[in-house]
Amino acid sequence: MSEIKLVATARTEFGKGAARRLRRAHQIPAVLYGHGSDPLHVALPGHDTMLAVKQANALFSIELDGKSQLAIVKDIQRDVVKNVIEHVDLLIVKKGEKVSVEVPVHVVGESAPGTIHLVETQSLALEAEATHLPQNVEVSIEGLEAGASITAGDVELPKGATLVTDAEAVVVNVTVPQVSADDVAADAAADELAAEQSAASAEAAEGDEA
Numbered sequence: 001m002s003e004i005k006l007v008a009t010a011r012t013e014f015g016k017g018a019a020r021r022l023r024r025a026h027q028i029p030a031v032l033y034g035h036g037s038d039p040l041h042v043a044l045p046g047h048d049t050m051l052a053v054k055q056a057n058a059l060f061s062i063e064l065d066g067k068s069q070l071a072i073v074k075d076i077q078r079d080v081v082k083n084v085i086e087h088v089d090l091l092i093v094k095k096g097e098k099v100s101v102e103v104p105v106h107v108v109g110e111s112a113p114g115t116i117h118l119v120e121t122q123s124l125a126l127e128a129e130a131t132h133l134p135q136n137v138e139v140s141i142e143g144l145e146a147g148a149s150i151t152a153g154d155v156e157l158p159k160g161a162t163l164v165t166d167a168e169a170v171v172v173n174v175t176v177p178q179v180s181a182d183d184v185a186a187d188a189a190a191d192e193l194a195a196e197q198s199a200a201s202a203e204a205a206e207g208d209e210a
Contacts, residue, residue: 010065028087056136072101075089097129098129103135106136115144120170125165129160151168
């Protein structure tokens with residue numbers, strides 16, 4: 001995975017007021033920590049950071065005062081109303097070390113005709129090399145019949161990754177759509193209405209011919 005470079009500046013002001021001023025200046029408050037170092041409070045470029053964090057488990061190269069530090073995102077605080085990033089926690093990582101991350105599940109393929117699939121586990125916890133973190137894991141449901149299921153232990157993991165999630169955890173179930181009594185009644189009513197409209201149209205047509 002290629003590194004995403006972000007140029008950071010040190011923060012000297014703290015609190016909600018300082019954070020609001022940073023966001024008005026199109027910057028995002030962040031903290032960089034790990035490997036026994038004191039937490040570094042920094043400001044990141046707003047637009048570039050928002051684009052970068054859309055990539056799951058992206059590897060960052062944080063440039064600060066002429067020095068570079070590799071890091072991954074551990075937490076993002078968002079304003080759920082405004083849908084903006086309020087704060088980012090970054091974990092310092094080193095090449096060669098392994099870290100635990102949540103990796104999204106991506107379902108591929110089509111199950112047997114007449115069936116649907118239900119994703120029971122949206123992401124898997126994996127341990128992988130910090131500089132080669134997978135962005136997702138693919139789960140194929142191609143041709144699976146109703147009643148089939150795929151557990152975390154069945155999923156083919158990216159090279160070098162190990163499973164942290166319980167291997168027995170169900171990731172995907174394949175089943176048939178459940179039709180409720182209300183759905184059946186609604187379909188019957190729709191068919192009856194269509195039949196009445198068809199009959200009315202036929203009578204109108206006969207009247208015009210007469």
